[in-house]
Amino acid sequence: MNPLISIIILNYNGMRFLATCLNSLRKQIYKNFEIILIDNGSTDGSVEFVKSNFSEIKIIKNKENPGFAEANNQGIKVSKGEFIVTLNNDTMTDKNWLENLVEVAQKDRKIGMCASKILLMSGQNEIDSVGVNVCLDGMTRQRGRGEIDKGQYDRIEEVMFPSACAALYKREMIEEIGLFDELFFAYCEDSDLGLRGRLAGWKAVLSPNAIVYHYYSGTAGKYSSFKAYLVERNHIWLVVKNFPLELLFLFPFFTLFRFILQFYAVLAKRGASFQFVKQGSVFTTVGTIFKAYFNAFKKLPLFIKKRRIIQRNKKLSRYEFYPLLRKYRLSFKELTFKK
Missing domain, CATH: 3.90.550.10 (Spore Coat Polysaccharide Biosynthesis Protein SpsA; Chain A)
Structure with a gap:
């Protein structure tokens, strides 16, 4: 065919x-x-x-x-x-x-x-x-x-x-x-x-x-502050819509852990976080993150509604989802210390 x-x-x-x-x-x-x-x-x-x-x-x-x-x-x-x-x-x-x-x-x-x-x-x-x-x-x-x-x-x-x-x-x-x-x-x-x-x-x-x-990020720019803003904001919505409830509750702790590792990576001049800071400044990066979270949380009620629809219609149980997540899981170390 x-x-x-x-x-x-x-x-x-x-x-x-x-x-x-x-x-x-x-x-x-x-x-x-x-x-x-x-x-x-x-x-x-x-x-x-x-x-x-x-x-x-x-x-x-x-x-x-x-x-x-x-x-x-x-x-x-x-x-x-x-x-x-x-x-x-x-x-x-x-x-x-x-x-x-x-x-x-x-x-x-x-x-x-x-x-x-x-x-x-x-x-x-x-x-x-x-x-x-x-x-x-x-x-x-x-x-x-x-x-x-x-x-x-x-x-x-x-x-x-x-x-x-x-x-x-x-x-x-x-x-x-x-x-x-x-x-x-x-x-x-x-x-x-x-x-x-x-x-x-x-x-x-x-x-x-x-x-x-x-050509990686040939159009958007590999380490632009706009890209950092969108990624930080959108991954929150991604989790709210699609992740199991228990991971949703653990999200603040996982995020805090990532920020700690990213702070260390910046000090060590390693990883994508350092590249983003290098393109701008620490203050610009922190401001970008705050803006991303503020705008993400403003729309949380809408994304909770989207979540209900997805979870109501899903065919994959959490017991089937977790093996997938384990198999294709990205470690915090790889996320923060690699470009």
Whole structure:
């Protein structure tokens, strides 16, 4: 079977990446796909470039940037494929990428999500992502990040959920659990969707031969204060919506423990926390965190309502969820001391 695949690409002033990304898609062995490009108010001539050079692509042009979640939802709503693929604009796909992704997705009716093997564009075989791992406080990190690809992830295997940088989602799953949560704006929205899919009983699998090359945070900036704000705010909503009640009660203690480790990491000049502080200042970082928690707590009543719906409809019991969390758990040490 060769089902139609809908590839959704978001773009915001990413003209410097588009030729590489879109030309690699033209070279795909698998041909039955459509491309939908959502432009979030670019001012760098991106839309004109795509119209002139890639007339087969459907373009949705937003006047301003509605965020990753809402823009992807726009693409999903107009897409026609049996499977939906989200792909960052700062990527280059191997010619067999889509074929391998679809092949794995069709191996089991309950596979709702497929992760690509994402390598950094550096050319050093450095892994960016082979799925996503989850910490007990809801923070996430790309599985395998920073490792050299030596074949250690070359088997088809379950993962917690994929990174939306280059992920396949089954339309049937999306129709059951709903779209990306648009309140997230950007970051953690793929983790939220992945956890909702898992709780609904769907599987997530790595397709190791579906290879994508990625400029990490080529669009958003690797250590921007805006990114830090969104990640800190959104992971709170992620936990409230999806985590078992007992972990929800332990969340303040896990978060305090993480902050202590991050403070030590900053003093030791290690990890992502130090990089964020280095880009700004300690005061800027602390202010960003307070702002994130203030805005997250303002919307807690709404997210508690969302939680009730998810928990009422879930098919995965807490006794089935905990083994998954143990298997794909991100340690606090890895979270705080690695970049």
